[in-house]
Amino acid sequence: MAYLELNDVTFAYPNGFTAIEHVSMSFELGEAVAIIGQNGAGKTTTVKLMNGLLKPTQGTVTVDGEPTEGRSTASIAAKVGYVFQNPNDQIFQDSVRKEIAYGLVKRAGRNADRAAIDAKVRDAAEWCGLTDELDTHPYDLPFSMRKFVTIAATMVMDPQVLILDEPTAGQDRTGTERLGRLIEHVRGQGRTVITITHDMEFVAREFRRGIVMANKHMLMDAPVADIFWNDEVLAQANLQRPYIAQLAETRGLRGVLTIDDLLARDAQAFAGAPGASVPSAAEA
Amino acid sequence: MTSISLKHVSYRYPLDTNNVIDDMSFDIEQGRTYALIGANDSGKTTVCNIIRGFIPRFYRGDLTGSVEIDGKPVTDFDDAQLTTMIGYSFQNPFTQMSGVKDNVREEIAYALENLGVPRDEMIERVDAMIELLHLEALADKNPFELSGGQKQRVALAAVLVTDPGIVILDEPTSQLDPKGTEDIFDIVELLKSQGKTVILVEHKIDLIARYCDQVLLLDGGRLVMNGPVHEVLTDPAVLDHGGQLPQVARYYLERNRRFGRHDPIPLTVEEAAAQERKGR
Numbered sequence: 001m002a003y004l005e006l007n008d009v010t011f012a013y014p015n016g017f018t019a020i021e022h023v024s025m026s027f028e029l030g031e032a033v034a035i036i037g038q039n040g041a042g043k044t045t046t047v048k049l050m051n052g053l054l055k056p057t058q059g060t061v062t063v064d065g066e067p068t069e070g071r072s073t074a075s076i077a078a079k080v081g082y083v084f085q086n087p088n089d090q091i092f093q094d095s096v097r098k099e100i101a102y103g104l105v106k107r108a109g110r111n112a113d114r115a116a117i118d119a120k121v122r123d124a125a126e127w128c129g130l131t132d133e134l135d136t137h138p139y140d141l142p143f144s145m146r147k148f149v150t151i152a153a154t155m156v157m158d159p160q161v162l163i164l165d166e167p168t169a170g171q172d173r174t175g176t177e178r179l180g181r182l183i184e185h186v187r188g189q190g191r192t193v194i195t196i197t198h199d200m201e202f203v204a205r206e207f208r209r210g211i212v213m214a215n216k217h218m219l220m221d222a223p224v225a226d227i228f229w230n231d232e233v234l235a236q237a238n239l240q241r242p243y244i245a246q247l248a249e250t251r252g253l254r255g256v257l258t259i260d261d262l263l264a265r266d267a268q269a270f271a272g273a274p275g276a277s278v279p280s281a282a283e284a
Numbered sequence: 285m286t287s288i289s290l291k292h293v294s295y296r297y298p299l300d301t302n303n304v305i306d307d308m309s310f311d312i313e314q315g316r317t318y319a320l321i322g323a324n325d326s327g328k329t330t331v332c333n334i335i336r337g338f339i340p341r342f343y344r345g346d347l348t349g350s351v352e353i354d355g356k357p358v359t360d361f362d363d364a365q366l367t368t369m370i371g372y373s374f375q376n377p378f379t380q381m382s383g384v385k386d387n388v389r390e391e392i393a394y395a396l397e398n399l400g401v402p403r404d405e406m407i408e409r410v411d412a413m414i415e416l417l418h419l420e421a422l423a424d425k426n427p428f429e430l431s432g433g434q435k436q437r438v439a440l441a442a443v444l445v446t447d448p449g450i451v452i453l454d455e456p457t458s459q460l461d462p463k464g465t466e467d468i469f470d471i472v473e474l475l476k477s478q479g480k481t482v483i484l485v486e487h488k489i490d491l492i493a494r495y496c497d498q499v500l501l502l503d504g505g506r507l508v509m510n511g512p513v514h515e516v517l518t519d520p521a522v523l524d525h526g527g528q529l530p531q532v533a534r535y536y537l538e539r540n541r542r543f544g545r546h547d548p549i550p551l552t553v554e555e556a557a558a559q560e561r562k563g564r
Contacts, residue, residue, distance in 0.1 A: 037461070038461045038463060038464075039431055039433040039434070039459075039460065039461045039464060040431065085432065086432065142324050142325065143375070144324045145324070166459070169458045169459055170324075170375075170455055170458040170487070171324075171487070172322075172323045172324045172487055172526065172528070173323070173487075173523075173526065173527070173528040174323060174324075174526060175324065198460065198461045198462055198465070200462065201531060238461070238462070238463040239462060239463075240462055242531070243490050243530070243531040243532055243552075243553055244531050244532070244535060246553045247532055247535065247553050247556050247557070250553065250556070250557040250560070251560060259531065259534055259535045259538060262535060263535070263538060263539060263542060266539060266542075266543065267542075267543075270543050
């Protein structure tokens, strides 16, 4: 059995609105998975079901072999950490340091090892680019950095599965690159990172597995390269290939996703006769 | 015609010791589309607040240099005038809602009500905005029930309904999916065709490359580059200043470097395809 499983899950909110229908997916430890799809497709509802914030209306969600039904959100959250889409829903301490440490201090109770907690906080702060902001009030930080505060606060709890809900929204280049390194770091520790994002270049660069959702359903669960070259699925989910893939397509090259992929194809083409397959426009 | 002109503008927030905007000068021409780019603490939103007059009207602190709109100091306009001249869509859609209206239709009408627009005309203009931003299904919902992306579109409708000549959009697509993002850029194109001046703060550099005329790059409160989109977004120096280049441009720059080529640097897939066809 996989570490985290959704089996034929349907969820309806108390007002009767059905957000997802018959969704099944499973995750092993040590994976990095991107969930993509339009606003309103059911992505956030799906991940909230994974950490017990929501319980399925039909079907089952199991974490580490146990169904979430009947278990407290706190006990599930120790294994599956969820970073909210809007960091303002999550922040309530008056310094970045206290915010990141809060869960650790609470979990340790009276026997808290301050030095160990401090070391963990510093490590997470470094991965999140917050080393110089530990004494700052979280609300004095821009939205994009506040998001990293909530990521750090969830990371330090060492959940087996870390869920990031639109972490790329509003990030500049440095922030997006930092997210990529952080995801690879957590995955390298044998944990799983599940990320909801609208940034297709980020998906192409940082993830091998992708899940496409559209209109309350899971449409495709496959290697990212297969998703971005599946015209039918892209059309149904209203998504586009990354720009580099579109560029490759105009040259009749399929399967390309990133700048490095395309340069590798160029290296082959240029190897025999330089400029043979793609003549330089300046020379032409 | 010059619409907005900043000369040697510096600004420091109250109690702060550093200038967040440092000796900045540039002109905004009427009817063109400008992108403000740079890292997240580079001063982009502060510049928008200065143009709109929120600085120094609401934010105190130390503002020096001159800010003129249509040849007149921005401080000579009263707030009602600035509201109708400059539409401003804030960065955070979670806080832009008025909080006093309980459905989307009334939220969009709010500014027109305050301006005393006749009822029939008001209904017509609100309906036009609902159509433009594809809000039909949301029109009767409470603004606070909406998702981040939906709020972002309602906020934009509430800004555009007053038909301002200058439109400032501070990260209007940060919460939107790719289709929603393209819809917003289509609206930018429409505003441009209507002769409006657009100032856009945005990280989605590939779309800036396609839709904007001019790019201003900020780094640490200073204006470090200011030029036509092709000039700025093909220059690797943008990366040294915390900015980003379009994927297509990055690919061509790297291809030239790695294979000793001298191809021109296109910005979009369409430009690149045209260039490759020509070269073949």
